[in-house]
Amino acid sequence: MVRHLFLFVLTNNFCSYQSSIPDxxxxxxxxxxxxxxxxxxxxPFGILLVMPLPIDHLIHSRRKTVALIIQRDGxxxxxxxxxxxxxxxxxxxxxxxxxxxEKQAQAKASPPPSKKHYVxxxxxxxxxxxxxxxxxxxxxxxxxxxxxxxxxxxxxxPKARQVFIRWxxxxxxxxxxxxxxxxxxxxxxxxxxxxxxxARTRWGSCSTNGTLSFTWRLVLAPPxxxxxxxxxxxxxxxxxxxxxxxWRRVAExxxxxxxxxxxLKKNGRFLTLxxx
Numbered sequence: 001m002v003r004h005l006f007l008f009v010l011t012n013n014f015c016s017y018q019s020s021i022p023d024x025x026x027x028x029x030x031x032x033x034x035x036x037x038x039x040x041x042x043x044p045f046g047i048l049l050v051m052p053l054p055i056d057h058l059i060h061s062r063r064k065t066v067a068l069i070i071q072r073d074g075x076x077x078x079x080x081x082x083x084x085x086x087x088x089x090x091x092x093x094x095x096x097x098x099x100x101x102e103k104q105a106q107a108k109a110s111p112p113p114s115k116k117h118y119v120x121x122x123x124x125x126x127x128x129x130x131x132x133x134x135x136x137x138x139x140x141x142x143x144x145x146x147x148x149x150x151x152x153x154x155x156x157x158p159k160a161r162q163v164f165i166r167w168x169x170x171x172x173x174x175x176x177x178x179x180x181x182x183x184x185x186x187x188x189x190x191x192x193x194x195x196x197x198x199a200r201t202r203w204g205s206c207s208t209n210g211t212l213s214f215t216w217r218l219v220l221a222p223p224x225x226x227x228x229x230x231x232x233x234x235x236x237x238x239x240x241x242x243x244x245x246x247w248r249r250v251a252e253x254x255x256x257x258x259x260x261x262x263x264l265k266k267n268g269r270f271l272t273l274x275x276x
Contacts, residue, residue: 052090052093053076053093053100053101054076055076055089055090056076056077057076057077057078058077058080058086059077059079059080060080060081060082060084061079061080061081061082062082062208063079063080063081064081064240064241066078066079066081066084066092067079067080068093068096068099069201070100070103070107071107071201072107072110072269073108074104074108076093076100076104077201078093110269112269112274113270113272113274114274116161118133118135118152118157119133119135120133120134121133125220125270125271126145126171126219126220127175127219127221127222127223127226128220128221128222128223128225131145131148132149132150133149133150133151133152134149134150134152135152135157136151136152137153137154138153138154138155139151139153141153142156142163143163143164143166143167145167164273165198165216165273168216168217168219169196171219172196172214172215172216172219173194175219175226176194176196176219176226176230179226179227180212180234183227183230183231183234183253186253187231187234187253189235189237190237191210191211191212191234191237192210192211192212193211194212194213194214195211195212195214196213196214196215196216197214198215199213199215199217200215202215203215203217203218203229203264203268204218204229204230204232204233205233206233206234206237208240210237212234213233214229217271217272218271220271220272221263221264221267222263225260225263225264227260228250228257228260229264231250231253231257232250232257235250235253
């Protein structure tokens with residue numbers, strides 16, 4: 001029998017705070033690989049071709065690692081270094097095909113977060129707890145929070161989602177800034193500034209110049225989870241990778257950090273206003 005080797009180099013694009021921890025499952029952040037791309041397996045009567053996984057979104061940026069991100073709808077996003085070739089990216093994806101398919105199946109089987117309607121009694125998350133909404137007569141601020149309730153001016157109902165996002169961003173900056181300052185002072189970290197973003201797939205990030213970025217969605221999580229993400233990014237100001245040394249440093253500050261990573265994996269998709 002003559003064996004044939006078929007090389008696949010496709011041109012179509014195809015993916016939480018995405019972080020990896022040293023456990024038995026393949027991590028989401030890994031160094032890029034090298035070598036030829038191919039997908040074949042032996043079959044009784046010749047060669048069985050295995051089609052590569054499709055990449056739905058491919059983003060190149062000034063990073064040193066490859067991130068595989070399974071989004072809520074099951075699509076695959078890949079974030080890769082600027083100079084990493086498409087062939088190497090696709091090889092990396094194929095090397096982790098089993099993990100990707102497993103996570104895609106989980107995402108597609110999970111019900112999407114329910115859409116918000118902004119009516120009396122509807123609950124909204126803040127710092128890990130749900131609080132009811134009350135529609136009120138015109139007030140000085142479009143949205144306030146007091147007595148464990150949200151108060152939304154009735155005239156702002158048509159733009160309620162934007163009003164909530166603005167409020168969450170303001171609170172996120174205040175809460176996260178305080179936690180960054182606390183952990184930086186306690187553990188001798190230095191940082192440049194804090195940004196609040198609308199990122200949907202990353203809880204936080206740390207730039208090479210020391211800028212810390214966090215999504216406003218993080219303020220919906222419990223305080224201990226916020227602390228974990230803050231410490232994770234502060235640790236990156238000293239250790240620019242997810243090596244064992246990095247995770248040991250995180251564990252020194254937050255020994256139970258794996259619990260918070262698991263919480264984000266399980267509940268992160270609910271930290272939203274729905275249908276985004």
